[in-house]
Amino acid sequence: MIISSLLLTVVSLLSPIFADVLSLPIEYSLNDWKTVGKLGVIEVKEDFSGNYSGVFRTTADALQLGNALQSASSSALYRVRTPYGKGGDYVSSSTEPCRILQTKLVHNFWVSLDTTGKAVQSLTVFADPAFKSSDDGCQLLPQSNLVGIVQVTSVQQLKSPDTQSFLDKMDKERRARQHGAEQDNRSFLAKYWMYIVPVVIFMLISSASQQQEGGQGG
Amino acid sequence: MVLYHFLLLLVGAHALFEDQVGKFDWRKQFIGCPTQIEVDRRGKLDRYLMATEENVVAALSMNTGEIVWRKVQEDTANQGHRHAPTFAGNKNAICTVSDSGRMLRIWSKRDGAFLGQLLLSSVESPHPPAVAIENEACLVVAHNRAIAVSLKDATKLWEIEINKSNWVAARPHRDGFAIVGGIQENSEVHVKWVDAQGNQNLNRILSVNSFNPKRVTLSGRHLLGHWDSTLYSLDILANGPEMKIEVVDKKEQILEVVQFATEGYAAVRTTEHTAVLNLAKNFAEVLSTGKSDAVSEFVNKDGVQYVALVQNHVLTVFDLNERKEILKQVAYGDPTLLAPVKKVVVGGGDKEWEFLVIGEDCRMDHLVVDLNAKKGTTEWSREEGLTKIGSVEMLDLPLSESQAAIETEFSVDEKNVLASFIHRLISQLDQFKRWIGKSFESIFNLALVMQVQSSSFSDILNSVRNSAKSSSSFRGYPLERDVFNLRKLMVVTSLKGSIFALDNSDGSVVWRKYLGANVDGLTTLDGHHKIPIFIQRTTAFYNFDAQVAVAYKQNAATHITFLNPMNGKEVDHQVVNDARRIDLLPFVGDNHLHSIIVVGANKKFTVFPSLPANVLETAPPVHLFDVDQKNGKMTGFRLDLKTHELKETWTEFLPQWQESTLITISGKPSTQRTHSQGRVMVDRSVLYKYVNPNLVAIALLGKESSQLTVIMLDAVTGQTVHSARLPKVKEPVHLVHCENWVAYSYWSEKGRRTEIAVFELFQGIEQQHLETFSSDEPLKQALHVEQASFIFSQGIQSMAISETEQGASNRAILVALPFGNIFEVNRRILDALRPMELTAEMREEGGFIPYMPEIPIATEEMLNYNQTVHHIQGIKTAPSGLESTSLVLAYGLDMFYTRVTPSGTFDILKDDFDHVFITIVLAALILGSIFARRMARNKALQQQWA
DSSP states (O other), X not given: OHHHHHHHHHHHHHHHHHSOEEEEEEEEESSTTSSOEEEEEEEEEEOTTSOEEEEEEEOSOHHHHHHHHHHSOTXXXXXXXXXXXXXXXXXXXXXXXXXXXXXXXXXXXXXXXXXXXXSEEEEEEEEOGGGOOSOOSOSOOTTOOOEEEEEEEOOXXXXXXXXXXXXXXXXXXXXXXXXXXXXXXXOHHHHHHHHHHHHHHHXXXXXXXXXXXXXXXX | OHHHHHXXXXXXXXXXXXXXXXXXXXXXXXXXXXXXXEEEOSSSSOEEEEEETXXXXXXXXXXXXXXXXXXXXXXXXXXXXXXXXEEEXXXXXXXXXXXXXXXXXXXETTXXXXXXXXXXXXXXXXXXXXXXXXXXXXXXXXXXEXXXXXXXXXXXXXEEEOOOOSEEEEEEETTEEEEEEEETTTTEEEEEEEOTTSOEEEEEEXXXXXXXXXXXXXXXXXXXXXXXXXXXXXXXXXXXXXXXEOOSOTTOOEEEEEEOSSTTEEEEEESSEEEEEETTXXXXXXXEESOOSEEEEEEOTTOOEEEEEEETTEEEEEETTTTEEEEEEEEESOTTTSOOEEEEEEEEOSSEEEEEEEETTOEEEEEEEETTOSEXXXXXXXXXXXXXXXXXXXXXXXXXXXXXXXXXXXXXOOOOHHHHHHHHHHHHHHHHHHHHHHHHHHHHHHHHHHHHOOXXXXXXXXXXXXXHHHTTOSTTSOOOOOTTOOOEEEEEEETTTXXXXXXXXXXXXXXXXXXXXXXXXXXXXXXXXXXXEEEEEOTTXXXXXXXXXXXXXXXXXXXXXXXXXXXXXXXXXXXXXXXXXXEEEEEEOGGGOEEEEEEEGGGOEXXXXXXXXXXXHHOOOEEEEEEOTTTOEEEEEEEETTTTEEEEEEEEEOTTGGGEEEEEEEOOOTTXXXXXXXXXXXXXXXXXXXXXXXXXXXXXXXXXXXXXXXXXXXXXXXXXXXXXXXXXXXXXXXXXEETTEEEEEEEETTTTEEEEEEEEEEEESSOSOSSSOOTTSOOSSOOEEEEEEEEESSOOSEEEEOOOSSXXXXXXXXXXXXXXXXXXXXXXXXXXXXXXXXXXXXXXXXXXXXXXXXXXXXXXXXXXXXXOOOSOOEEEEEEOSSTXXXXXXXXXXXXXXXXXXXXXXXXXXXXXXXXXXXXXXXXXXXXXXXXXXXXXXXXXXXXXXO
């Protein structure tokens, strides 16, 4: 017991060292990349079961971002990007500045990874509706905090026809047929009650009628 | 096991009865645009023999235009097919070279019976093959070889090498063959004259000033070539130099040199005139001035030589011996509807002349002209442009006048009770009048039928039913919607440059419109050629005509023509330069009309017709996305009509773009309805569907990695909602996207078979979007994806999904198979949630089909029973007014139309419903009850007296 708990501690200590961490620097802009600001970093980790999880660590000042969002023109888009590949390309996403302000600067990032799981395929930013205030205005609300919730999806495997399980099933059925019906564990009474009940009833009736006859005779 | 099979049978057992053949369906057979035409006048029936662009060799009856026989050759379009088939025929047999020179086949000329074949090579010929026939041998020049084949048993007689060429010709010559080949690079022509045994009698190389394979013809023993305004002729059997023939001025351009069957003659068409060349005498005789469209020679039984000429849909025939015009300026057809002529063939001429005229849009007209007639009569026409369909839309027919009258009644604003009462009376009188008119007509028809076929009661009843169906035929009647909205108008665009409206009841052409020369399709994001049809306004509004927009490319500019689909009248026409993207706006402007948006370069866009200010003010933003073909970069745009801005919203890259082919980008039609928001599981919980109208399915196939990647993308936010891959996959890949699921088929390298698979997207057991869906709201958790894959024991050419009005019926996946069938797979079979084993609860619940790795292919489920349809390119489905019924049109080389009822005909009476029996029973019951009442009364009276 002690050994296993020790082992667990070791594993949990080692896991940040072994697991690959993909860190995605996030930048933002309110004027189509004429001026670019740093928003923070998304760190994506793969756990031992092959699932991915991500955290967002901000490097920007909430107040500064809030003010920038407030003063953005009505048609401006709040755009967010992260580098893609080595060619200076970016994957980007956008939302309306007011939406982010209304949700007290709570971001909801969806990151999808490519086939290798080592690079980003797409990045999408949403204003998290769970934090949406009743205020429909476009001001920086009190208690706004630059927070990001990260969801990571990866490329999954498409299925091929599942012939093996089907064959196994057929095999099982065939074997069951060969060995006769499956062992019936019910009691004798539970199994054959339908034969016993009529016999009992018949006996009851006949004995009752005999008694009656006897009564008449007597 | 038996139970499974039984269940499967239960699901799909709705085959056709014998008497239903042709009742709901029709098939049209085509041959394609002809590349070679010959007249066959031997035997009783005169015919045209043709080889076509669609790899078909066929014989058409000259009297009716019907196909006498048709041989569909290999369709290697996907494998880089280049050369159309070519043929040569003698008295009894024809010899064809198809599949780009790979295959030689011999057919009986009269009935098209197959006589033999010979595989010439496994690769395609580097030059277009040539074929000639002489005595009992057929000579093929292909793969830089001349091969003589016996007509009797298709065995090789002899074979000789020829010099490397990129143009060849062959013709019979003195019991042997003359073979001519040329190569552009060396500007030289080599001639071989071979006798019937394969001995080379002549072998010579001639140099030609400028040899261009596209501008050279062999006419008898003369090789004719031309460039700009110079024509030269070369006698291939004499050892002389090439001769120049002065036919043209320097400013003219030679358009075409037409070879004649008569030795020593040919014709030339230039931009200014048409002339006949006498090659032996080096002499040209001008027949007509002005540019002609086509010219052709005809020699009658007595050896008199004629030349036929078409100029702007006017025919002229010259007698070359007598040097006079036989037919002068005979017009035909309606020139405003017809495309320019590209080829004319004279079928026969004496007292009555017969012509086959082929238009630029591949329409064939067979004309008969009387010697003294002023106008030619069109005996039959074939629309071969329908073999290259650019897109199809099915439109509802407009409301009938009486239906529209009822609509107006309700829209009248008058509050006056008396006025509306009078209105009501008038419209009822009108309806009554119509009813009487129709009844009289049907009684008259019935009387006719009874006269013609005095038969049993059931036959008469049948004919009553059928006459009711056919009386609404388009001829002479206005286009009107029927009760169940089963009749539609199919608007079809042809990549050959025409628009057609077809009646879906029999496939007849209601109207046609030629768009103009050099029409080409627009390229879709996934690289397909299309001439899209946008439905701007349906016929749902009785006070406005329906309107569609058709967009196409012509001479590098993009044209959009706006039409009334019911009569083909053009409403407006716009020309746009540098259009990147054309689409229909999802909201309506003035008069319920959806506008067309054209996005050009530099993010500029235009709206046709422009929207009124109040609509612009409230217009929601429109989202578009584009794929850069260079690097696979996808960019999302938000189109703000209020501020007239196109803003970039997201960017993303398609994975492994450089080594991948984009198979498809498939959105969902905006009219598609999802009836049920969830699926009830066996434990009574509900799995809610992820029904995102902005969802787009993208399929990519790696060329080297052989990996299929399917990406589900939200086009508004650019979010990759789901992506998955499958290794060891080869083409062909087909994908269809509907509601919350995607079905796709592919060739599995691992299993060496075709597989068909489906995946479905669910939100989970909690519904996130209760009322309306919004892409701006993030998902609460990653989607729940269910998937299943099946073995499909046939290849797949095309895939589509049935469409019903409310989407409540099951859907069916329609699959076109390569051997010419259309197969219907019910969604219940192609279901991602088929359980591997049935639990006790599932058995109690019923309706579950256990998983089986194969999709059984039953012949009863072939939609087209024995009506084989070849080379299906696409399948179009449309809803009808009946929820059970979806209308299907499959098109390719052939066209097939039918109805499908994937959930059975739950809202239609069976065809064999016994009307007579039920009427008799009802009548008997009523009579019986009256009789019984009287009896009872009598009895009661008698009792009172007693």
